[in-house]
Amino acid sequence: MEVLSQEMVLGLIGRIYDAAADPQFWPAFLQDFADAVAGTATALVHYDFQESRANIGASIQFDPDYVGRYNAHYVSCDAWKAAWLARFNRTAAEAIVTCEELVSPDQLAKTEFFNDYLSPQDTVHQFGGPIDISEGRWCSTLTCLRPQKRGPFGPEAVRLLRLLLPHLQRAIQFHRRSAELEGQQRTSLAALDHLAVATILLDEKGKIAATNREADRLLRQNDGLSATSRTLRAANQRETQELHALIAGAARTVQRQGISAGGFLALPRPSGKRPLSVLVAPLSRHAFAPGIQTPAVVVFVTDPERKPDSPPDALARLYELTAAESRLAELLMQGETVVRAAERLSISHNTARTHLQRIYQKTGATHQSDLVRLLLSSTFAQPARD
Numbered sequence: 001m002e003v004l005s006q007e008m009v010l011g012l013i014g015r016i017y018d019a020a021a022d023p024q025f026w027p028a029f030l031q032d033f034a035d036a037v038a039g040t041a042t043a044l045v046h047y048d049f050q051e052s053r054a055n056i057g058a059s060i061q062f063d064p065d066y067v068g069r070y071n072a073h074y075v076s077c078d079a080w081k082a083a084w085l086a087r088f089n090r091t092a093a094e095a096i097v098t099c100e101e102l103v104s105p106d107q108l109a110k111t112e113f114f115n116d117y118l119s120p121q122d123t124v125h126q127f128g129g130p131i132d133i134s135e136g137r138w139c140s141t142l143t144c145l146r147p148q149k150r151g152p153f154g155p156e157a158v159r160l161l162r163l164l165l166p167h168l169q170r171a172i173q174f175h176r177r178s179a180e181l182e183g184q185q186r187t188s189l190a191a192l193d194h195l196a197v198a199t200i201l202l203d204e205k206g207k208i209a210a211t212n213r214e215a216d217r218l219l220r221q222n223d224g225l226s227a228t229s230r231t232l233r234a235a236n237q238r239e240t241q242e243l244h245a246l247i248a249g250a251a252r253t254v255q256r257q258g259i260s261a262g263g264f265l266a267l268p269r270p271s272g273k274r275p276l277s278v279l280v281a282p283l284s285r286h287a288f289a290p291g292i293q294t295p296a297v298v299v300f301v302t303d304p305e306r307k308p309d310s311p312p313d314a315l316a317r318l319y320e321l322t323a324a325e326s327r328l329a330e331l332l333m334q335g336e337t338v339v340r341a342a343e344r345l346s347i348s349h350n351t352a353r354t355h356l357q358r359i360y361q362k363t364g365a366t367h368q369s370d371l372v373r374l375l376l377s378s379t380f381a382q383p384a385r386d
Contacts, residue, residue, distance in 0.1 A: 004160055008036055012160075013167050019058075020171035026058030033164075034060060037157040039144035041123050044131075044172075047081065047139045054081075066121055074117045079103050080126060084141075096129030096161050098153045118145075127153040129161065132172045140172050197333070198301040200232065201283065204255060206247045206297070207231060218301055224269035224276045225301060232299065234267045243267070246280040247297050253282040254296040262297070277302040277334070304334050319362045328355045332371065 015029035026044065034042040043059035054075035056067045075081065083102035084095060099108070108114045118124050123145035132140040142161065146153070198215035202208060207230040211219070219227050226233050232247070234240040242265055249260030262280035269275060279300040321329060324347075331341035342352035356368070365371035 004156060004163070009160070009163055012036065012164055016164065016167045016171045023058065027060050030058060030060045033142075033160075034144055036160060037127075037144060037153060038150060039146045039153070039157075041121070041146075042142075042144040045141050045143055047075070047141065049138060054078075063121065066117070069117065074113055077111065077113045079108055079111045079113050084130070096127070096158055096165065098127040098158065099125060100152050121145075122147040124148050125150065125152050127157055127161070129165075131165065131168045142168065198303070200299040200301070202232075202247060202251070202297040202299065204251045204296040206244065206251060215301065218276075218303060223271045223273065224267045225278070235270050236268070239265070239267050243278065243280070247299070250280050250282040250297045274304040277304065302334055319359070321359060321362060322355075325355045325359050325362075328352060329359055329371075332368065338368070 012029065012032055015025065015032055019025040019029050030042040030044070034040060041059070041061045043062055044057045045054055046057055047054045053071065055071055056062065059067065070078075080099050080102055114124070124147070126143060126145045128141055128143035130139050130141050144153070144157075198218045199212045200208060200215045201210040208227055218225060224235050232243060234243050246260075246263050246265060249258055250262040252258030253260050253262075260282075262282060265278040265280070266275040267278055279302075281298055281300075283296055283298045319329075324345075327345060328338075328341055331344060332338070336344065338352050338356060339349055342349050345352070347355075356371075359371065360366065363371060
C-alpha cells in the first residue's frame with residue numbers, strides 16, 4: 001500500500017463521520033479504505049455471541065450469495081473468527097492483526113472455511129479487528145480481504161486501521177445509540193396514538209413536533225382549532241393570541257426562563273358546537289424519548305361532542321376511585337368546572353368538592369389543572385363516539 005499520508009488519513013476520518021451521521025455512506029468509506037490498503041472485499045461484521053450468529057452489514061465487492069452463506073453457515077467454522085476471539089482479552093487495537101498472525105496458511109488450508117468459502121472467492125488474505133466489543137455478548141468488526149496474487153497485508157495496513165480505530169468506535173457507538181433513540185421515538189409516538197384525548201407536542205418555538213391520531217382528526221375538522229405552517233391557531237385572532245401566550249409561557253418554563261404552568265382555554269367553534277377545552281402545560285424533557293424533536297410543551301384538546309367509550313370504572317380501577325369520584329373525574333376531563341359537574345351529577349357543590357379532595361389524595365395531584373392533565377394522559381384510546 002502507499003505510505004500513509006495526512007491527507008489520506010483525514011479523508012478516511014471524514015468518511016467515517018459521514019457514515020456515522022448517515023449509514024448509506026459506509027460503502028464509500030469501505031471503498032476508500034480498501035483502496036488505501038490494496039484490498040478488495042471489505043465489510044463491517046457484527047457477531048452475536050449469545051445467538052452464535054453473525055451479520056455482514058455494510059460491505060463492498062462481496063458476492064451477495066456468499067454474504068448469505070456466511071451469515072447462515074460459515075460463521076460457525078470461521079477459523080479467523082475463532083482465533084480473534086482468543087485475543088479479545090487484549091485491547092481492541094492489539095486485536096487488529098493479519099490473518100497470517102492468527103492462523104498459519106498451512107493450517108488454514110485444511111479447513112472447510114478456506115476450501116469452500118475463501119478459495120472460490122479468491123479472498124485468501126485478510127486483516128482487520130474488533131471495533132466495538134461487549135464482552136460475552138457481541139462484537140462489531142472491520143474486515144478487509146484480497147486475492148492470493150496480492151500477497152498478505154503488511155504492517156502499514158494494520159497501522160492505518162489502528163489510527164482509524166478510535167473514530168470507527170465513536171461512529172459505531174453513535175450509530176447504535178441513534179438506532180436506539182429512533183426505536184424509542186417510534187415507541188413514544190405510537191403511545192400517543194393510544195391516548196383518547198387529542199395530544200399535540202410542540203417544540204420550544206411553539207411549532208408542532210408531533211400529534212396523535214385524535215389530534216389529527218380534530219385539526220382536519222378546522223372547527224375551533226387548526227394548524228398552519230406547524231402553528232396552532234384558534235378560530236379568531238383573540239383566542240389565537242391567548243393560546244400562543246399560554247404556549248410561550250410554558251415553553252419559557254421548560255427553558256428555565258419563566259414559571260408559567262400553562263393553563264386552560266375554551267376555544268369557541270364556528271360550527272356552533274360546544275367549545276373545545278384546551279390544556280397547555282410544560283413538558284418534562286424526560287416524559288418522552290429523547291429522539292422526538294425536543295418537545296417542550298404538550299397541548300391536550302378535549303372535544304365535548306366526542307365522548308370516549310372508556311367507562312368511568314376504567315379510572316376507578318386505575319386510581320382506586322369510587323364510582324362517584326370517577327364520574328366527577330370524567331366530567332372534569334371533558335372540560336366541565338366543578339360547579340357545572342356537580343349540577344350534571346345532581347349533587348351539591350360541597351359534595352363535589354369533597355369528592356375532588358379525595359381524588360387529589362388518590363392521584364397525587366394538588367391542583368385541578370394537574371389533575372386533568374394526569375387523567376388525560378392516563379386515559380387510553382378506544383373507539384370514540386361522535
